[in-house]
Amino acid sequence: MNLHWLHKFAVTVTLVVTVISVISMEQLWGEEWDILLLSFQATGPFLHLGALAAITLLAWLVAGQFARAEKNSFQAVLLLTYLTVLTALYLVPLSITSPCLMEKSNLGPKPAIIGHQGAPMVRSVPELCRQAPMLAPENTLMSFQKAIEQAASGLYTDVTISHDGVPFLMHDNTLRRTTDVEKLFPERVGQDSSMFNWTDLQALNAGQWFLKDDPFWTVSSLSEADWALAGNQSVCTLSEVLQLAENSSKSILFNVRRPPPEHPHRESWINVTLHTVLQSGVQQQHVMWTPDTDRQLVRQKAPGFQQTSTVKKSVKILQEEGIVRLNLRYNQASAQEIRDSREGNVSLTLFTVSEPWLYSVLWCSGVQSVTSDAPHILRKLLYPIWIMPPDEYKLLWITADVISFIVIIGVFVLQKWRLGSIRSYNPEQIMLSAAVRRSSREVNIMKEKLIFSEVNNGLGSAEELSLYSANGYEGYTNEAITPRDQQHNARMQTNYAQKTL
Incomplete structure (x- = not known):
């Protein structure tokens, strides 16, 4: 409802054109829709293998999101959705039927x-x-x-x-x-x-x-x-x-x-x-x-x-x-x-x-x-495009499922190893890394918080904090610090020293 009037007009026109196109296609090609069902008989086994390969490759992204996620609820939903789709693909060959899944000796003469x-x-x-x-x-x-x-x-x-x-x-x-x-x-x-x-x-x-x-x-x-x-x-x-x-x-x-x-x-x-x-x-x-x-x-x-x-x-x-x-x-x-x-x-x-x-x-x-x-x-077809014995297809199906499962487990383990430790990083460090090339007062404040966090984790003394300032605290940034920023930094150091005393 908050779209610009021009966007509303474009959406309306697109909707009308789409409806007219669908109706026209139904009238012109209504009898051709059945070819979709027949096409699954010819391509079903190969569509299954292609979908299985795609969902296996998608594991890299899913595992990455799973490893980065902070909330357990999001992790559970993501993992449950992925496993549901994966299980369905593993079992879909049970519903695939095709005349070309047959013994080659049973093939009749060429029509x-x-x-x-x-x-x-x-x-x-x-x-x-x-x-x-x-x-x-x-x-x-x-x-x-x-x-x-x-x-x-x-x-x-x-x-x-x-x-x-x-x-x-x-x-x-x-x-x-x-x-x-x-x-x-x-x-x-x-x-x-x-x-x-x-x-x-x-x-x-x-x-x-x-x-x-x-x-x-x-x-x-x-x-x-x-x-x-x-x-x-x-x-x-x-x-x-x-x-x-x-x-x-x-x-x-x-x-x-x-x-x-x-x-x-x-x-x-x-x-x-x-x-x-x-x-x-x-x-x-x-x-x-x-x-x-x-x-x-x-x-x-x-x-x-x-x-x-x-x-x-x-x-x-x-x-x-x-x-x-x-x-x-x-x-x-x-x-x-x-x-x-x-x-x-x-x-x-x-x-x-x-x-x-x-x-x-x-x-x-x-x-x-x-x-x-x-x-x-x-006339150039001397044989059907493909014909496969049912037992051979069953072996291919089970083998593809096992390989996919092993690869997915390996991807999840690798992504957990690569990205799992990110959750223990200080949030200020992550924000500082993302904004390292930005010039703003907020970036300087994040740098100060990072220093204080590192002091709490290891430095632990006002003398070492002053050493950071003496050695060029400004080196953390790519530009000069303004007098206002210097005053703010001095105030922050004084407050910290009083707290430590």
Whole structure:
């Protein structure tokens, strides 16, 4: 309440900005908070060792304060607090769990990598590629051709149905980000992409934005031929990518977005998509079908499809529904659920996994496949970042605790030896040492008290006191003593002599 008004204003602004930032982060990254819990599975053992090292180093400061403290109550509180934190750190490994704390012989095969927004480079395991947006504009024919050139075993895309019933590839609800709709149809920029006729969609350029925005900083690495090809890409139909998958014997997984209520194919979107797939001639076993709507009808017309669910269900229910694949976000499946899906012969794919540490944790958990924006990074992992047998970790944990305890005891003993004797020093001596370079009347008085203290402790006679004055009492200071100080000193000496007599 006593702050200056300017400080109050600054504090208020800081508080408001902080609250707005937290709310914004929660809205934008609300689903990402779960990654903190997973990160502890990957870093828990190492965070414990780091915290143990930090608390051991902190013992030097704690022991110093303990040795200097004058009050026993302060010493007790300080020591109790430190020992509580130390004990908690010594025992915290009892609560640390990680899939990578396992026997190396129990490690399963490397999860298949599904390219989500990057050209897949993995050749040792089967994978699916959504597109190759690092090398070409996303959801264009060029992006899938690039994926096939890099030995992808499958293609993964998003499908929307046009106003006149043509399934085409588009991830966003609008055309603003990946086409030049602002140039050709400025009045329809915010309109749902499914409300465009195929004739209008064909007129759009779906590649110039990629060269302009360079979303992955890869445009400069394109050859002149690829540069020209990327700039001339158009919106791709589902039929085109199905034909490409059939010609290259690749599997295809796609998500179909249901049109809005005012769309003429709002109720027939499943039939329109299914008809397009069957007409393409692609082998049914290469199609991974995800929509839950009319799944029984789809199973009757296309019994060879790999029925894939994007909704989390128990393995028992999936088996009853004939679901053979499950596609979930990485935080939706626990270690037990991963084991259950593997034992129930349900192929589990988790998305989107782009960090090596997260990929390693899921590998240790037994995940069969992941979707990634960085398959070119994950492919380099020939083994999880770390894996440790439980007995080995237990030995490491106990050894670290014992070493820490011994070091802390040694530090407390050393600090007590170094600083413990300070408490027997005369307080005037300590103050004089701190103020040796200061020039004031109070400093001179402290010097006199020091002399009298030393006289009481050893000198014990007025003659020796006068000897101090005769030999230059002024030598204790770095400047001349004023006449007023000389009078004060003489008065003090006279008083002392009378007391001794």
